[in-house]
Amino acid sequence: MNRFRPLAIGAALAFLAGSTLAASPTSPAELQAAWLAEARQSNPALRAFSAERGRSFFSTAHGGDWSCASCHTNNPGQGGAHAVTRKLIEPLSPAANPRRFSDVAKVDKWFGRNCKDVLGRACTPEEKGDLLAYLLTVKP
Amino acid sequence: MKTLQSLSLATLLLAGGAWAGDHRYALSPTYAAECGSCHVAYPPALMDAAGWKVTLQQLERHFGSDASLEPQAQREIASLLQAQASTRSVHEGKGAAPRLTTTAWFQRKHRPEELHGYPLPAVPAGSKATPMAQCQACHRRAEQGDFGEGSLKPVSGRR
Numbered sequence: 001m002n003r004f005r006p007l008a009i010g011a012a013l014a015f016l017a018g019s020t021l022a023a024s025p026t027s028p029a030e031l032q033a034a035w036l037a038e039a040r041q042s043n044p045a046l047r048a049f050s051a052e053r054g055r056s057f058f059s060t061a062h063g064g065d066w067s068c069a070s071c072h073t074n075n076p077g078q079g080g081a082h083a084v085t086r087k088l089i090e091p092l093s094p095a096a097n098p099r100r101f102s103d104v105a106k107v108d109k110w111f112g113r114n115c116k117d118v119l120g121r122a123c124t125p126e127e128k129g130d131l132l133a134y135l136l137t138v139k140p
Numbered sequence: 141m142k143t144l145q146s147l148s149l150a151t152l153l154l155a156g157g158a159w160a161g162d163h164r165y166a167l168s169p170t171y172a173a174e175c176g177s178c179h180v181a182y183p184p185a186l187m188d189a190a191g192w193k194v195t196l197q198q199l200e201r202h203f204g205s206d207a208s209l210e211p212q213a214q215r216e217i218a219s220l221l222q223a224q225a226s227t228r229s230v231h232e233g234k235g236a237a238p239r240l241t242t243t244a245w246f247q248r249k250h251r252p253e254e255l256h257g258y259p260l261p262a263v264p265a266g267s268k269a270t271p272m273a274q275c276q277a278c279h280r281r282a283e284q285g286d287f288g289e290g291s292l293k294p295v296s297g298r299r
Contacts, residue, residue, distance in 0.1 A: 065268075082178050082179065083267075083268045083269065084178075084179075084203070084204070084268050084269055084270055084273055085178060085179040085180070085269070085270070085273040085274055086261070086269050086273075086274045086276075086277070087177075087178060087179055087180065087274075087276065105210070109209075109210065112206070112208065113205065113206040113207060113208060114206075116200075116206040117204075117205050117206055
């Protein structure tokens with residue numbers, strides 16, 4: 001029994017801790033406002049984000065092998081599949097999938113990971129704003 | 141004593157252990173969410189602690205993708221993996237980037253003679269997809285941690 005107990009307690013604690021990661025609710029409009037304010041610090045003349053620039057950002061490769069569309073497909077109103085594992089990826093457009101862009105921590109996590117994969121660097125607030133402006137035009 | 145022992149064992153099983161023999165694994169919500177977005181959340185009990193440790197140390201370069209975690213999630217998942225990792229040598233994660241699919245156990249279970257005619261997932265030419273990363277193609281309930289034979293996709297023309 002002594003062999004099992006520390007393991008069991010550790011596992012139980014780890015399991016209980018699973019529910020402690022806090023959600024940080026947001027909305028596409030809130031995110032857009034925050035990114036616009038941030039982008040204006042370096043580009044005060046910026047008036048609004050561009051869905052057209054966002055569309056081009058989404059669908060082109062940025063010097064590497066992958067674009068956003070590699071996994072999210074050319075139609076982010078529909079689901080895609082991961083390029084390597086073929087795991088289903090839910091639609092990225094908020095109109096098709098209301099859970100998208102609804103949690104700040106998730107948004108930051110995935111931009112952090114995917115921008116490094118696709119661009120080899122972090123995305124700028126302007127790029128994120130343009131991208132979301134585009135996604136908001138995509139209907140399921 | 142006996143009660144305590146069963147209780148700890150039950151906790152261990154509930155907290156993510158396997159129902160021995162039937163290849164079903166309970167997955168914690170954090171683990172399933174953080175380690176099951178890009179691929180099936182691989183059962184922690186199918187690789188050893190050393191293999192998981194190396195994997196977690198290089199999440200920023202995780203098989204060609206950045207899979208880095210927030211510090212809190214990283215700590216939770218690290219302790220969960222250490223608690224639930226296999227202690228069997230057949231589950232040893234090998235090399236600089238250990239893969240669950242290259243452990244002796246996994247390879248034995250997926251030898252052609254073990255597959256009984258099951259086709260591996262087709263990979264189109266030019267695709268970056270790898271057959272063995274697509275658990276869900278044959279194990280239809282893999283995302284729920286269920287790798288039991290009963291949930292295998294039927295092969296056409298046979299049961």
